[in-house]
Amino acid sequence: MISWGAALTLLVSTYMGEASLPGVAVAITKGDQVIATQGFGHDSSGAPVTEHSKMTIASVSKSFTALAVRQLADGGKIDLDRPVFGSRVTPRQLLAHKSGISDRTLPEKSLPQPDNAEGAVERAREALREAVPDDEFRYTNTNYHLLARLVEEASGENFNAYLEKHVFEPLGMKDTIAIDVTPRDLPADYRRGFGYAYGFSVPLTEPDRFVTGSDGVVTTAADMAKWLAAQPRLRPRDGMGWRADEQGRLRHSGIWFTGTAGQLLTESGYGIAVMSNSGVTLGNEGTYALENGIADVLDGREAPDPESYRLLVDLVLAGLTLLSVGLGIRAVRRPRRFPKAWQVFRFVPLGLLLALPTLLGLLYGGGRDITFFQLAHYSLPLVVWLGVSGAVNAGVAVVRWVR
Incomplete structure (x- = not known):
């Protein structure tokens, strides 16, 4: 593993200052090799953020759920094109957010929050019955709540336990867990993220939300490096927990109200993961720009000056x-x-x-x-x-x- 270059360190530090991010952790890979992991800033206890600090990756978690579904599909336990839960919706459509379900048909944050994936399916019964897949992209966490339950039914294992046994452990991600409900299930060594108002960052507790399958993975930069290094052999695809951006690069972003994250795979073979302990706000929609800036530096281009409104x-x-x-x-x-x-x-x-x-x-x-x-x-x-x-x-x- 090599140390960070001066240009990368300056870029991250400058962006943190512009965007008022108290803490950031970054992982970088090239192909299947980990080349850098580092933390910047501090957490809500005042301790330095390191590559071993536990942080949310929010909706980046969907890539892990998609991998679990693909594993079971490859094993013949899930048919990606067979409708599930008594609906017209297939697992492939759930993976690609083309199920016909949306936050308008099922307001997943406003409704009472389930305790587990089985409860999430029961909550979605009516929306599932009425869903008409039409190949239109409608992003909603509900799709991945349902996929988590599908993994449970196909494997006979609890979803979070399945990820630990079949994803985290094989990849050596020893400090990574998946949870059901925030903030109830957050580990004891997880430090609260920050909210932001009027130029001040304030430690906040993440609101009560059901996150199984959708945005419940808590991990470290060191473990995310192992995840990124595994992607060449895992062969991620657009619509399978990853999304192609305008340049054709695969990525996924994630937002909590007390943290943001993102991952990016470049055409030149770099993998980049960024985690911040500052939540989504007006003027801070995540780590997208920082991921792009790091990619520019790694590819020998001049990164745009960091800016935040x-x-x-x-x-x-x-x-x-x-x-x-x-x-x-x-x-x-x-x-x-x-x-x-x-x-x-x-x-x-x-x-x-x-x-x-x-x-x-x-x-x-x-x-x-x-x-x-x-x-x-x-x-x-x-x-x-x-x-x-x-x-x-x-x-x-x-x-x-x-x-």
Whole structure:
């Protein structure tokens, strides 16, 4: 294993500063050889992040689930093209997120969370009965919850135990586990990730979520290096827990509300895994740009200057919050200019706040589901702005109505 070059170290450190990431761990391979693993920054206890720090890889976990399904398919225990769970949906369609199920047909974060994969199937029964696969890509964790249960039925083993026995152990990933529910099942030596607001990173507990099969793998950079080094013989494919990007490179990203991650396989044979202990927020959608920058440096290209709009977004929202307060005070002091009935429009910000989880999912998240509590993790400044604006405008409306 070689040490990191100065260019790579500078790139990661600069990106961490720009994006306000407290801690990052990186693994790099070339073919089947591990060439670098390293941690940067600190965890929520203040300890340095190292290549052995346990961190979430979030939805990168789907690549592991896909491998488990492929193993059982190769062994004749799963037919990738035979419908499952009494539906018209096949395992191949679940793997590729082309099952017809989406967060709109089954809002997996808003509904009560199951305790295990069997419960996830029961929760999805109606959505499965009504699902009509139409070859359209609709990303949802539910597809991989169902695949986890399929692995259990085909193997006769608990899904997480199957991964440990048939994936983690054979690859030598001794510090890697898979869990069912956050934060309940997180290991004792896992350090909480961070949320972010107004330029400050604050340790937070991941919201209660069911993650079996979809985003429940907790691992280290050292173990992710072993995973990447195994890919040449595992032969990953697009639509099988990996996705081809615009350049044809295979990759997958992952986001928790308290951590982000990503993996990338380049055409030149490099494997790159990045894990951060800072959650997804407005202006921080994961480690995608950092993975690309590392790939550029490894391939001898000049990486773009790291940039992040995370702080700028929060400062703008803070300014809008102060502006809302100022305009509200001014409106109370000044005479009424509009008909009384028009004051009803002052309740629009409050309505937007209440509808924000749905609107954000439809307009910004590709139809993804999110609860109001999770939304506060995603962007507290956005919630504060609409909350303050809604309260101020409602107060002005009431005062003017009385007058």
